[in-house]
Amino acid sequence: MIVELFTALWFGILTSISPCPLANNIAAVSFLSKKVNHPMNVLFSSFAYILGRMVTYAVIGAIIIASLVSVPSIAGFLQSYMNKFIGPILILVGLFLFDIIKFNTFSLSISQEKQNKLADSGVMGAFLLGMLFALSFCPIAAALFFGSLIPLALNSKIGIIHPFIYGIGTGIPVAIFAVGIMFGVKSFSKWFHKTAKIELWTRRVTGAIFILVGIYYIWSYIVPLKDL
Numbered sequence: 001m002i003v004e005l006f007t008a009l010w011f012g013i014l015t016s017i018s019p020c021p022l023a024n025n026i027a028a029v030s031f032l033s034k035k036v037n038h039p040m041n042v043l044f045s046s047f048a049y050i051l052g053r054m055v056t057y058a059v060i061g062a063i064i065i066a067s068l069v070s071v072p073s074i075a076g077f078l079q080s081y082m083n084k085f086i087g088p089i090l091i092l093v094g095l096f097l098f099d100i101i102k103f104n105t106f107s108l109s110i111s112q113e114k115q116n117k118l119a120d121s122g123v124m125g126a127f128l129l130g131m132l133f134a135l136s137f138c139p140i141a142a143a144l145f146f147g148s149l150i151p152l153a154l155n156s157k158i159g160i161i162h163p164f165i166y167g168i169g170t171g172i173p174v175a176i177f178a179v180g181i182m183f184g185v186k187s188f189s190k191w192f193h194k195t196a197k198i199e200l201w202t203r204r205v206t207g208a209i210f211i212l213v214g215i216y217y218i219w220s221y222i223v224p225l226k227d228l
Helices: 002-016 019-032 039-070 072-097 112-120 123-134 139-154 159-182 187-193 195-221 223-227
Strands: none
Touching (some): 002 159, 019 123, 039 139, 039 159, 072 139, 072 195, 123 159
16 A cells, blocks of 8 residues: 555655656746745645545546546456556556657646736646646656546555545655755755756666566566467
């Protein structure tokens, strides 16, 4: 159980520091640290931003999971064959994380004018910004959420919780940098722009793990069927 929840959290963190959503996250940090002279406002706004992302992913995940599980035929099919699907899915996501497979998705951007309007809305604006950016499913976010998190959740007894944890993970790096800037840690801003280098290696390590685990699932649940 702990490993599942940590995995969901890691998927969220990896999504947040990936190159594709990095521009949105830089905008979010800028937004959250606008009122740097009011530390408590920055702190509350950061929590509201995380909550906005968490709620959005939780709702999307809950709808998908509940829809699939509520239909007896689909639920029975997943129960019987989910372990067989996970292996190939993990390998595909792993290849995507290595940039061997590529695809395009919708990406959301918010103008400076709209950001300023949200900033004037305080905590509620931060919450809405979190929701809006959560809906921006860049390729890596889509691969990790739909290709890894949802299958993991469907194969778990506590799967409905996974999207919540994923949402928390996506907001944590942004909140840390915003709070760091709030406390005057100027180097945080520079480090935030260097996360792409860190992300490259963490993404490759995660991709390698996905491929290895995918091979394990194929060897355990698909290969034995061929031997029968």
